[in-house]
Amino acid sequence: MKFLSLIFKNVFRKKTRTILTIGSIILPLLIICIMGSFLKALDAPDPAETRGMFRIVTRHKVGFTNDLPISYVERIRQLDGALAVTTFDWFGGTYIDNSARNFFARFAVEPETFLQVFDDAKVTRGSIDDWMSDRAGALVGEDLMKKYGWRMGDQIVLVGDIYPVALQLTIRTVYGVSYGGSDGLFFNRKYLEEALPSFEGTVGTIWTKCRDAEAANRLSDEIDRIFENSPYPTITESEKAFQMGFVSMLGNVKLLITSLGIIIVLVIILIAANTMALSARERVREIAVLRTLGFTRRMILVLILGESLTLALIGGFLGLGGFILGLKPFKASLMDTPISGFASAIMLFPEVLLVGLGVTVLVGLLSGLGPAIRASQRPITEGLRHMG
């Protein structure tokens, strides 16, 4: 403890350099924490599954853009363990403009079965009957209503971008969920079929609510086996795996993020090591004087490692503090982007904070090790002769 003052005074010997080095630790650490949280969010358990809702998604084996015959819905409904089945068709279209801010989920669904499968969503305004009774009616999430200041009965126009049609929808029902975001817009697939006859007889994805985990696992295999040799083979997977499929379209995101994280850690170590090397080199003579006074090689090693660790910990704690304070506004800023779904899963994971702290200690120790060993091993007489 009595050497702490010496360590602190040496750390802040060159204030500008120290502040810049601390800054060079804070910012990359923030990025590491954000990337770590993103990775954790990707690995987070399926929120629906943890609430006892075992949903599986069936799509064309080739990809999202290939449709399946609507007859598959009935075949799946007959299977043991399938409690409810519904369909999803992506319409897309433009609302206001094509900016990320005005991007939200817009799907044609079956109103009759939609909330049977997604029974974790609760109607908060209007009713299912209101929605079903108007073919151009829309079911809208509370968050989306709030974002655009919409009211019940408002008309929403989606101008087709893939398809040459504009859909004029009326808000009839509003839903909310107790977790995550309620930012989707759903409308009757019959309305879409009327506007675009090409949608008749086909379906984009089929969503099945299963009785339990065992049924979900079994049905995933069974469904794919049934349609294996048909002209429209399927892939059936959990809701979570299905969502991950969108992320994996970007490539091996986890590997990319992990690799970037490692590179960032190495860069911080090099920056901090450079500072420590400069600091130790400037003090060759002083260190020799300390050794003449009786400081052992081990003490010099500990003092210099203590300095690098102090430097890293100051940067680390400021970085982690900044991350904790900045997480909420950061998440809020992502809510208007296409990755809002993943952003909502980002939270303050204790594991990420521990990794951040681990990185800090690693940076502190590794950056100081080389300079500390060199300084402690240099002969005293050589150090005393050092000019500089």
Add this chain to the structure above:
Amino acid sequence: MNNPLIRVEKIVKKYHRGAEELTVLNGLNLNIEDGEFIALMGPSGSGKTTLLNLIAGIDRPTSGHVFVRTDDISSMSESGLAEWRSRHIGFIFQTYNLIPVLTAYENVELPLLLTPLGGAERRKHVEIALYIVGLADRMSHYPSQLSGGQEQRVAIARAIVTDPTLLIADEPTGDLDAKSAEEVLVLLERLNIEFKKTIVMVTHDPKAAARARRLVRLEKGILIEENHMDGHSSSGLTDGINVSGISAKSE
């Protein structure tokens, strides 16, 4: 002369510069008595600083032995030697070598951090050491706020604060103006006479050497002359005070 404090026996020190071997000290013998004030003089490269470093335990001889009392410091381990230095040696350098980020108080306290003394005891020792060198009112000053002479006096306070067996001074007045040099020499003389400190000083300055009780001249690593000086100046010594066990007695 029966029980010398320091006994240098057949000391040889060789350095290698590339393929060339340089013999800096060549079988030198020297005894230093307890309480002596000895000046080592000689031309550059004569081996005086090397001899000083060997006596202080910051360098090791190629062969031969250095005994301080009964300790053969040339055979001690690295950490044992560091611990020995902290207890027995006080260093005074030509360029003061104070730590610039520490105040005068903190610089003097440094060697005490290696002792088991508590904060209050350390404070007492530091205050007395700074009082002896006449800088009790400069405790919170940083080296950059002190004159050269004051810096050297802080360095002397740092050297004496642990009450070492031996004070090693390497050109202690080499960087000072005449007035400051005189103050430092008076202080060293006082430490020798009043506090019975044994001092080994390397100097080029005949005036500084004249303050010592014995003058040893080296040339090419060999001791060529030893003079016991007479009538070194006394400096108006004060009444007895006790500093870290340093007993001050009037001559």
